[in-house]
Amino acid sequence: MREQLKSIQNLTQFVADEVHVAGQVDLARSDIKTFSEMVMTLKQEASSKKLERQDMPSKPAIFYGRDELVERMSKLLSSLETEIHLCLLGPGGMGKTSLALAIIDSPLVQAKFQEERRVWVPCVEATSASLFLQVLYTSLRVKRQTDSVMSDILYELKSSEEPYFLLLDNFETPWNTIDGQKQVEEALSKLNQLSHVSS
Secondary structure, eight states: OHHHHHHHHHHHHHHHHHHHHHHHHHHHHHHHHHHHHHHHHHHHHHHHHHTSOOOOOOOOSOOOSOHHHHHHHHHHHHHOSSOOOOOOOOOTTSSHHHHHHHHHTSHHHHHHSOGGGEEEEEOTTOOSHHHHHHHHHHHTTOOOOOSOHHHHHHHHHHTOOSOEEEEEETTHHHHTOTTTHHHHHHHHHHHHTOTTEEO
16 A cells, blocks of 8 residues: 555656646746747837938038038039039038038039939948848838849839939948948949939
8 A cells, every 4th residue: 555655646746747847848938939029029120110211301400611512512413414422521420411411402402303312311220231221222212122122222223314312321330340341332333333323
């Protein structure tokens, strides 16, 4: 009788241990699934925030001392038949974006580039070459979707010969990525081949 009781006790303990372990495994699986769902949600939210098209900001209300430069750049942009590429360099906070917005706001530039073809491309969150292409894709409101984002961008730009102006604001962000600089350079090279696209 004692042996039977001992055997039943051992069997009961074994079953209890197995049920406890199985319960812990189920709990761990549930936690992993919940965590994975949270990560996916956060990724989707981050992606959607980065891919929202943003309208061109207005020229600053207070803007003094650079009228001559704005006039020279505006004449240069509006007078040439082919594309032109301007690069404003300097440390952050010195007014490069304000200057670029003032140039775009000039009547000469607005006469050459229709409103829907003056495109602000905010590169501050484009921390990789692929993100740069996604921001450019979204900013241009590209509708075509194939396996190649760059191909879709070029298709959109080639759909009309009307002049385009792309303001690549904070372009140093994608340019300074070590792993993506070559891809960013290749993208710029393809854009430069389009004679009606200035930046």
